[in-house]
Amino acid sequence: MSAHHRRLASLVMPRVDADHWSDPLYQEQVYGWIDRGIGGVGIFRGTLERTAEMIADLQARAGRKLLIAADFEHGLSMRMTEGGIAFPRAMALGKTLPGITEHVARCIAEEARALGVHWNWAPVADINSNPQNPIVNVRGFGEDPKTVADHALAYVAGTQSMQVLACVKHAPGHGDTAVDSHLSLPRIDIDRTTAEAREFVPFRACIEGGVRTVMMGHIIVPFLDDQRPASLSPMIVNDLVRTSWGFDGLITTDALDMGAITSAYSSAQAAVLAVLAGNDVVLLPDNVDEAIDALITAYDAGEITEERLKDSERRWKDAKDFAGVGKRQETVAVDQSTHAMIALQAANSAISLVGDAALLPLTQHTQIAAFAVVDEHEADAATAWFHYLAQATELDIDMGYIDGTIEERDLAGLQEGIVTADVIVFAFFGAAVSHRGRLPGYDRIPEIMDALCDGRPRIVVACGSPYGFDTISANLTMYAYSDTTPSLAATVLRLIGRAPAA
Template sequence: MADRFDPPQVLDRLAAELLVVRCSGHLADPQRRYPRWELDNAALQRLLQRGVGGVILLGGCAAELRQRTRQLEAWAGAPLLLCADVEEGVGQRFEGASWLVPPLALARIHAEDPALAIDLARRYGACTGREARQLGLNWVLAPVCDVNNNPANPVINVRAWGEDPATAGALAAAFCRGVQAEGVLACAKHFPGHGDTASDSHLELPLIPHGRERLEAVELPPFREAIATGVAAVMTAHLLLPAIDADHPATLSRAVLTGLLRQQLGFEGLIVTDALVMEAIAGRYGPSEAAVLALEAGADLVLMPEDADGAIEAIVAAVASGRLSLEQLRASQQRRRRALERCSADGGDSAPAPLGALSNGPAPPDQALALELVRRSLVSRGRGPVPGGPGVNLIRLDNSLACPFLPAGAPALALPAAAGWRTCLIDGQGPSPWSGDGEAPLVLERLGDGPVLLQLFVRGNPFRGRADGADPWPAVIRQLQAAGRLAGLAVYGSPYAWETLAALLDPRVPAAWSPGQMALAQGELLGRLGFGPQGGATPDDDAPRAALAVDFTD
């Protein structure tokens, strides 16, 4: 195909082929959730016709995604890498598919039964790969191979498969085997390890101060195991490791990507950058320069450059000036094409599903897996029914706007509402419920009378910059218990927040933790506290759900 073009056009298409741009999984431009990062359809179609070789998708429902991926392939007229950040199952990003518990849940199972946990991780990967393939995706940007040995980590947290290298490596490798057996590429990330940091590379450049001996002992083993398993791709981390390269973030470091990953660890697959729009890179380098620096370092693919056209032109100019080797870019091109051939060759047991795949929800075996994972990872102390109700259903979450796990009919809202509890949200967006008193942080008068069911949705989340919320939850627990008003506690997400708060509870207070935050986890957890079928309360379509019962104004 290249000989149809004169050399400048050939080079332009080669440079474009090494980019992965972002778009919405929705079909129409007005449906985009994040217009700042998601290309509109006109720009997307133009870039694909220019030769861009990959697309990362976010948002939409399962049936719509299948139409979207077919549309993108038609616009490109050539095979594409079509990927998504579906670390917790395809349903984490695309409604109607399986949304599974976060990977760290399986680390807790592994501590009790390693063989069971490894089998569950393989099945987790197989479910993710199978559903991805059915919807037209051929690349899963998972597993996270970071070792979450720092509970204050604001961005990895429950996304990791373990808090020690052995657990993280064994489970991540099992996940890889499951995904790739379905004919879908897996991607180990974030190399060489983002677990031991208390800062978020979406916002700033984290520094890992450890020497090479420590990296060999903790950070690198899970990546070695994934590579030994045959993982198709490795994603870079936006962090600084002075022991290897004091001047460049790992994503832009030849010592890290070519020296450590390619030469010393022997990885022969695709190296892809983490998103270049993240502040750790975008805030320090121009969008075009960052793309060139990443390729110079040894990356094969550039993910989400801030300016795709500018990145292509900068790569072409870098080849013309001799700064980038044409042979190196062609080698990256060949790795990308071999990866696409691998998808076709390792297609699992069946051809891609028809257009309507998952339109009626996940297959029964995948539904059973999702439920098994929730139930095996759920921890409770005491059982419902929650005493003294109805009262106040006090819910804390990061942002209630377009919250994927808390729509109006979510069990965390609907089950207490059906039992007569009035809902109050603390979401960081509206008026503050805080008193400023460190010993009595809530203004209880604003809540109204009655017992309080406290539900906390806390976990590591990109862009938030903290791991478990800045709110004074230990003091809130003590305050509510001293007032005789804490009826129950539900924690969704961070095991570290749960362990801290559970230690403060009166033994008579029913409480439970689930690593998952999705509806399935909410329903199972609240069932332990006496809501829903087990507690005699079921959702009612006419029950008040998301309405605020309290106005936090003076």
Template sequence: MEASELRRQLASLLVVRGSGHARDHQRRYPRWELSNAELRQLLGEGVGGVILLGGSAEELRLRCEQLQGWAAEPLLLCADVEEGVGQRFEGASWLAPPLALGELHQREPQRAEALAEGYGRCTGRQARLLGLNWVLGPVCDVNNNPSNPVINVRAWGETASAAGALAAAFVRGCQGEGVLACAKHFPGHGDTSCDSHLELPELPHDRGRLDQIELPPFQAAIAAGVASVMTAHLRLPALDPKRPATLSKAVLTQLLRGELGFQGLVVTDALVMEAISQHHGSAEAAVLAFEAGADLILMPANAQEALDGLVDAVQSGRISQARVDASLQRRREAQARCSPAQEPLEQLISPGERELSAELLALSLIRQGPGRLPPGPGLNLIRLDNQLNAPQLPLVAPALLRPAALGYEARLIDARSPSPWGPDPEAPLALDRLPDGPVLLQLLVRGNPFRGSAGGDEPWPQVVRQLLAAQRLAALAVYGSPYLWQALEPLLPPDLPAAYSPAQMPQAQAQVLTALGLPEAALEGGFTD
């Protein structure tokens, strides 16, 4: 085989990162999102996939058409849309996080599984309509560690049975729409206390425990016919004392392929993540992952170096041509399962999908106390991860407008804001730096990549006690992590207005604040400036 043909073959097994926006200056993460010139060159050389983030639904459709036009062969176009396509692309459905259904599954398993299948159908249909043919979900990790900083509400359950049943239902719904699904992060990232985007976690459990907790959801997804499985960047000494799962033949070939019988595509998690890139260069990481059993190499730190490394490995005999051919065949089979978009874009969100979104929010709402806040002036204290990158908190967010209409002044707390903390660990909030009056405390806390925490390291129980002792806590709203709500709810007097939603988007805020007695604000639907 000529070297140029080998290079094109191997290039088709790379998936690189691009922006959903059309122009380079619109890229949200230029460190990872390739420029148009780089994308055009790589796709022209045969690179076979692009993972996308950012932009509106309409922009995404145009972008997918543009990228496919730059490629000679059909592309795998994917996105991390675990919570509906609108989680990443404005204008599509943004759904309550999967863990909302995990709680319902304990009480009404059949209803929860039907909703999970509808969740998959909604995500798959809208993805296909916008040009995507591969959804990087469901998360099959069992979130049985409340301190997990990165999985949290992304999981479908806190037990293996719930996570497996709901993930399998999602797979059936998504792939029924002609879009590939992806079970992740194999063999299980739920019981970790650090984030593989930042460091290499270790799962210390023996094989018996893995068979009971971590592996069953993946087995359920495989039984449901999931098209792909994504690897986890974590160390499992019981399976491989030397290499993390992404680079381990014992995990990907012997366990996933051999014992679990998975015949579809194996894709790495992003190789640019610190758990891998701190220890291996782009070329060696790609070669090690391919040797271990991966078919597709996702987001190498340097795509050209990764491709060079794979070519050298095949030409030197380190990787056999038969091994390459097997991955190429699996990729062709997966691509053949994809269906093109047929409906007009005007039908992006169907009436049934709107009903699904509303039902998920309604069934996951928890509330207590009367729905009534004292009138202002008061303080609307909002905690979030990053107010400069907060799609859940636009200018017209209910969390801002409704309290303002009642006279509550908004103050935002994030990692960049002036510290709100004082020296007293039992009364940590520096109230002397904040406006007087009753306090509406709104906490937007959940596990997120790159943050390294799901909020459990912040002293919110002490803050609640402090505000109660000062007779200033008017109401509490928690959006996101159920574990924070579970820690705070027992501290509340039964007559104090409080509510919880696992979701954080404006629709969830509207529902929570309605439960607290705050009606829709005049400008909530938006305004022009």
């Protein structure tokens, strides 16, 4: 392979999964991409141990030149199937102090670096300006531009203090949409004045604060470019982010295997358009070899110029130098017990109560009933929450799962089983997140709750998104703003009147 072919391939970053690493055919495919000259990989599914082994194999094959990236917004457990500490989601951190967010980000970066990851695709800097947003929601720090800017900047500082690249996303702002770009292409129908005062604020703050990388969103922003998604638009990548915002660091597309792109562009088209728009990283193309071949063809035809290629090569080099790619790093033992306690304390700090706090602690009551309002996607979280609740108290607690599809005879059975309960707790686990719809039969939930309570006091625990509770009446509502392990545990501690050790 000629040198310039490898140079073009170095702009591409494919997806790799440790879950498949034991498959010789899969290894051969990934090694083939490395031999072609890819600049790095994004890691996803796999246990911590298997992922570490895979990274070591990949770096050995590449001569320790790969930039290793991952999506660890709220910790390694976001992508690892086993291992790594879970931290509260960004929305919960946004309810605390920026110093807490910085501390959490530093812990995540420490764990990432110990694994061999140089680049964390975080934080989400989108304003949560639409409560129905299925891709931001609890992943964002909040609805207020200053709050989001302060916490995004804190996350950047914490991450980069560990020589891990931070990445603000999804520029120029993915908050004001109800469409999931994993599935189709959203439009952000706002004007420039609104965007300048709201969507752009966190991104500009992070750029001024020294963030090393920016991720472009797959969104149509008509007042900037009504034809192409931001990730493929020269008017947005080059004119807005590079020129207007003054950012000269590494710019990456969002994943090019998302439905917003694959529904309209081939891997070849998307890769070339991404580079021509001003991106430095062609991230996770659906067909890696097709993307590399297209970049080579575009360069040979003069469509991608030598100057354009050199600019991206310089930014890749700067990013790798910052993260110490190619340098042997000392093995660092991560104190996971300390990280777990930091996560729990952060989650506890985020919790807010609305209503009659005299209903707490639950230990003042003789008997309690607790129901998880859940769909199949959140069943594991609900089960964990019940487990924590049972472990934390010796109270007599009747527990059950409900959703809006419950039949009348089953509801009657639940009513009979809780006739002696003094207070009823309803924990909600449904959240607006990517690839998922609304909780089945959600409109029936208030009616079901009324039937179960029969006039008795009720406590609602929102384990996740705080949105959608306007039709849910409660004597006391507890908002956790996160559904990760520390947030679930923190709600239980609050319910029984305990706080995590300082």
